[in-house]
Amino acid sequence: MSVSLVHNAKRPFDVDVIRADFPILSRTVYGKPLVYLDSAASAQKPDCVIEAEGNVYRQSYANINRSAHALAGEATVAFDAARARIARFLNAKSSDEIVFVRGATEAINLVAHSFVAPILGAGDEILLTELEHHSNIVPWVMIAKEKGAKVVAVPIDEDGSVPLSGFAERISARTKFISIAHASNVLGTILPVAEIIALAHARGIPVLVDGCQMAPHGKIDVQALDADFYVFSGHKIYGPSGVGALYGKMAHLSKMPPYQGGGSMIDEVSFDRVTFADPPARFEAGTPAIAQAIALGVAIDYLNNLDWPGVHAHEADLLAYATDRLREVNSLRLFGQSQNRAAIIAFEMPGIHAHDLATIVDREGVAVRAGHHCAQPLMKRLGVHATARASFGIYNRRDEVDVLVSALRRAGELFK
Amino acid sequence: MIDSDLMDLYQEIILDHGRHPRNHRDVPGATHEARGHNPLCGDNVKVQVMLVDDKLSDIAFTGNGCAISQASASLMTDVLKGLSEQQARELIVAIQALLKGEEPSTDPALADAIDRLMPLSGVSGFPMRVKCATLAWHTTRSALDGQTAPAKTE
Structure with a gap:
């Protein structure tokens, strides 16, 4: 290669x-x-990321997962290797738990659409915090409105911290999902994510963690956190823009319907029936950001070597x-x-x-x-x-x- | 030493209007009113106009934002007050040119008004700040158009 x-x-x-x-x-x-x-x-x-993206186009560029020619093979191998690097960076059990997306925004919309919307009913609640970025507010407000559900925000303390008690007080039988930042993009506050997840899981509530502001500051262990979903954007961890990752537990991903329909995400297609590919391909309709994903893998190598x-x-x-x-x-x-x-x-x-x-x-x-x-x-x-x-x-x-x-x-x- | 472009942008008159905006109040019984919003930065403004016999007998604004947006709104109300609707609309077009660093072409009768708006021309050196300066003007146009949807800079 x-x-x-x-x-x-x-x-x-x-x-x-x-x-x-x-x-x-x-x-x-x-x-x-x-x-x-x-x-x-x-x-x-860093130079290595800039070079890597350029080198894909200079040396090994073709569409992935399609053609049988040499360039297609090289690009596909490099793309898959980038997925494996992300899986290791997040300590996911398997590369199949990593879905390439445009960024954290798309990842959250994907989970809102394919995981939460189907389980959300009138009167149900989605729990967030007061310090969330719009990307972790707007998709939830949109589906809540559609389903007659409600978005509830856990308040922050005067010093900007988010005490666990705020969650304990607001979790109820109506709570269907929790979506929280790992770190605040404004205050820098690092949330007690592992404790929040433990609290939620004790009540059977799945949790998404928006890792955009945490991933640049060190390796993430999704298994230790026991996160159901973890998302980040490549451009914030010294990688290219236009690419990011969604981690989802395979137990969830395997049950979720597709987010978008198109090429690459199918098993068999006819005009009256379509069956879908297994994750992660099920959630990756169309040609992805190939060179950017490969360069993101290089950014992760760079981080791993720090x-x-x-x-x-x-x-x-x-x-x-x-x-x-x-x-x-x-x-x-x-x-x-x-x-x-x-x-x-x-x-x-x-x-x-x-x-x-x-x-x-x-x-x-x-x-x-x-x-x-x-x-x-x-x-x-x-x-x-x-x-x-x-x-x-x-x-x-x-x-x-x-x-x-x-x-x-x-x-x-x-x-x- | 402070950068000369910055000195052009933050001229004393701009700082003064930013700190002490003129006509920062409501217009009781206003005939025209609109709200404006810059969704990317959060600046917002409400402009109220009293249009009597085709003349802007009063115009004022409320809202909040940066020194540029406040100074622009303040200067605008000072300059537009007393003009005809047609003249006000001409100035709204002319200010766009001024903020882009172009020579505004207007009726010679408006030359004095343009002169009074010249302190805003320093904004042309700061492309990221042009929207701060145009917000109040877009909002006034919306008010005169009788539009109910808020004016946006995006």
Whole structure:
């Protein structure tokens, strides 16, 4: 097979070595070095991922699972190998439990349509939390409306944490499904997912975990969590956009009807009858994002080869350093300071709207997100219309926090 | 030193209108009204107009958003007040050109109004912020059109 896959020897974590893997980090914006603090929206890509996607097209591109020729064979083998890498990254029992999707949004819609809608009746409830991303709210509101069911949100505490008691109090005989973030895309809060799942399973309620903001920060063990479904987007774990994964327990997947109809997902087709393929093919109608999926496998190889204790120590240091430095900025308000957090900080500066703040720091080369972060219910809960957000990846450094802090001070001067 | 494009965007007059928006209130008995919303950033605005004998005898707005959206709405109400509906509609077209960095072509009678809107021209250097500035103007057009659906920038 000529699609090259990366097999770096494991090297001790060194942020400067990591940075050298990401070509975009050496560019400038407005003549200033890029300070990319928006990885929670989408992470940058290491060279090996960029090369892998290009190499599929340069060397081994053809449609998969169809033709018998050499290129089709190479592409199919590489695509299947990527699926196996994702299965190992999530510690799934089998590659067949991994469905390729466009991203977490499609994965959640798939589960809503093919798993939850058929078991949902009038008066039933789907439990979420107040801190969910719209992608983990809207599909549920849509099917709830269709079925006369209701979406119930478990509240967050003042510090942004989601106490288990909130679930215990709201789970009832009407609760048919629970769908929760593993980590908040705004507050960074890491939810006690294993405990929530244990609580739900004791009542026979299946749980989906949206891992978009957790998967970039380390390997996931879906078996230890006992998650029924786990979803993530490739572009947030340093892989390509347009591809992501849905993990589902085979016991669930094998009983679920298809999400979309088309090529690849069938067993036999005539004009009056169609039988469907087994999972995961049943849920993968049409030609998938072939090169992107293969490159996602390479991104996972890249992550697997990181010194994770080193990464965790680095990200924890960055989060603590950024929290301290941001607190030094006059009047800055930080949101969500729960104990267990991913490296994400949402903040606001009184008197300066987040969009203005983002525009001003951008001119210093600093990329932060501003707005409602696709989490309008959470904004309402926090009593704000918008916040700014700095989110950190494996490649960020303390000196970038310093650039952010001085850019924020500059914004304060401009608006004083 | 602060970047010169930023100084163009956040001119003192823009900051002043952003901080102390003019006509930020309701228009009692308004003849026309519309809401506008930028779904991507969450900015929202309500514009109310009193149209008497083809003249905008009063126009005001409420809502919240960034300095650019508030300043644009504020300047807009200042400038549109007293104009005819036709002139207001001409300015709504002209402002789009101004925000794209183009020369707005209008009736010479509106030259003074355009001059007063020039502080908004700095937005043209910030393509991601043009929608912040246009929201209130789209909303005014919706109000004049008598539309009931909220104006959107998307």
